[in-house]
Amino acid sequence: MLSIVATPIGNLGDITLRALETLTTADAVVCEDTRVTGALLHHLKIPKKELVSLTSFTDDAKVEWILKRLEEGENIALVSDAGTPGISDPGYKLISRVRDRNFSVEVIPGPAAFLAALSASGLPINQFFYIGFLPLKKGRKTLLQSLKDEELTIVFYESVHRIEKTLTELAAALIEQPTRPVVIARELTKLHEEVRRTTVADLPEVAKSLTKKGEFVVVLGPVQDRGGSS
Numbered sequence: 001m002l003s004i005v006a007t008p009i010g011n012l013g014d015i016t017l018r019a020l021e022t023l024t025t026a027d028a029v030v031c032e033d034t035r036v037t038g039a040l041l042h043h044l045k046i047p048k049k050e051l052v053s054l055t056s057f058t059d060d061a062k063v064e065w066i067l068k069r070l071e072e073g074e075n076i077a078l079v080s081d082a083g084t085p086g087i088s089d090p091g092y093k094l095i096s097r098v099r100d101r102n103f104s105v106e107v108i109p110g111p112a113a114f115l116a117a118l119s120a121s122g123l124p125i126n127q128f129f130y131i132g133f134l135p136l137k138k139g140r141k142t143l144l145q146s147l148k149d150e151e152l153t154i155v156f157y158e159s160v161h162r163i164e165k166t167l168t169e170l171a172a173a174l175i176e177q178p179t180r181p182v183v184i185a186r187e188l189t190k191l192h193e194e195v196r197r198t199t200v201a202d203l204p205e206v207a208k209s210l211t212k213k214g215e216f217v218v219v220l221g222p223v224q225d226r227g228g229s230s
């Protein structure tokens with residue numbers, strides 16, 4: 001059985017009972033960075049486990065090796081460094097190959113930074129568009145421009161190194177929509193959690209004044225706030 005296990009995005013209290021049980025009983029844990037997952041398991045007081053690293057660069061031979069172990073009846077847990085595997089993280093290739101072979105898969109859902117940000121944003125979120133990380137070069141300008149007409153709430157990830165540049169470019173792309181709301185969520189579930197609501201007009205100033213530490217999610221309100229029903 002392959003168990004896809006979501007882990008906390010900062011606050012260890014967000015681990016679920018099912019995640020604890022699954023990680024404790026797994027024969028091996030497939031993860032991104034064995035040091036990160038090793039530290040997580042240690043904090044969660046889970047007995048030492050075999051950790052197998054799997055990144056987006058992992059070759060097919062290793063994926064095959066994991067498939068063989070599943071075929072032999074082992075219980076393998078898949079985690080990422082934080083949050084939900086496959087959400088702007090590795091996991092897709094393995095899960096898709098396991099599905100192709102019709103092996104059993106279960107999911108142990110839990111935190112994902114974009115869902116936490118949406119839910120804290122106060123923007124309409126009955127429908128939204130998750131775009132992961134913006135492209136760094138090719139397609140970046142076109143994507144930013146396309147947000148002018150987007151009728152859904154948009155949510156995306158950004159790194160501390162690019163947050164100011166990206167917010168400044170977003171403000172420039174949406175200059176004709178000065179009142180459109182933007183929410184910047186930083187360090188969600190952690191000690192320095194911060195959720196700032198602003199508008200496109202004020203975004204360049206806010207971008208400059210942000211504490212440039214930690215992890216960020218940006219939520220952009222729809223072109224016309226149609227007001228969610230809940």
Ligand code: SAM
Binds near residue numbers: 157
């Ligand atoms: N799989 C993860 C998930 O389910 O959210 C996302 C992994 S992605 C490689 C990492 C990005 O998620 C960070 O650059 C940041 O944009 C966002 N992120 C992760 N944890 C966060 C947190 N505690 N607060 C704000 N953003 C976070």
